Amino acid sequence: MTRIKLVLLICLGIMLAISGFQLYRHRHYSVPIVAGPGVTKVVKLSTYLPAIKGTMADTWVFFLEGQEPGGSALILGNTHANEPEGLLAALVMIENAQVEKGTLIIIPQFNHSASRTTRPGDGYPLYFHISTPWGEKRFRLGNRDASPLDQWPDPDVYIHYPERQLLSFIDARNVNRTWPGRPNGLPMEQVTCAAMELIKKEKVDLVVDIHGAETMFPVTNCLVAPEKSAKLATMVSLTVKARENFDSHVEPSPPKFRGLSHREIGDYSEAWPFLLEAPIPFLDQPTGPKTEKFLLDGRDPFLLRLARKNKLFVPYDESGWPMEKRVGQHLSVTQEIWRQYSRRTPERAIIVRGVPRYAEVVEKGVGYYFHDPSSAPREKVYFN
């Protein structure tokens, strides 16, 4: 019997060594980001709240300032690090946007800690790759919530600050439930608190939080907006439907559901928040294996059968919901938000060129807009 125990212990050791090594490498792998010609300043989020300095919660903030003063917009990617279209859309902007008027502030990996862990029990791939003209670019696939290595243990019930609403324990690690945050709170409350400080200090007019949502979830393929930004959101939705022929309907931000970016940013600052959702079939539960191919092309036979029974909230056919379509939608909707805002308030206009729209991204692919970090000047490459 002792021999069996020893064999089992050796098997356990091998299992731990293999999985531990892979998880360690994933946590410490950094994605190179090439700062494009429009980037004028790069700082850490801890500039606005020194408490997160040197922790996994800290992340890069890219400033793209125009020659002419105007309004400013904050773009958040990877609020949920298992919804990579937000990250990719933010990186396309960082690498290509050139601002003529106003300022763009982009945080591509808002929940930095979540991007360095994986989802337990769902068999997620640790990485995904995007084809570019110069080769494949590798990205970490993260989780919805921050790593328990950075914020642990979870409370039995998460009590939202300052509204004191009782939320699920897991949402204490979800930066889309911890707005507006507090300086001495949990690390994820500190992240949102730092972002709130940034919004106030930089006088941000618009905040666009980019996400992806399941095809079986009703709040998908949409633009979530609170009362104060609802009118503008409606104009954006109608315009992209008419001009670019894709749907992104408006969902009202529920006033009694606390902690969400589209609720708290609007309530606790002057900024107008918007949360963008594109359908990401990979997040649905009744699907085949969660492979990298499925993440990128969004094709699944089980979802197709459900679509034929009208069980999905978005149109779904054999072509799936590829990444190009999701990123393209986000880029078009984001640009339309600036455009509509600039028309309303010309003195706070934000004029940006160089960012592709939906049809261009669908035609050329997302990777077409990424620059080769090995041939870029070293001072232009940031590792996140």
Added chain:
Amino acid sequence: MISYYFITAFVAAMIFWNFWLEKKKVDRMVLYLLVLVPLLLRLLRVK
């Protein structure tokens, strides 16, 4: 947070002790080790 690591170490030690005391059922031994995996990963600060 350090006290939670002590609790994890204690639970891991108990599970290992049960594994070591198990004399007959191999399936139980395997189950003890499987339950031990996340606790060890946490103690090693891998996940």
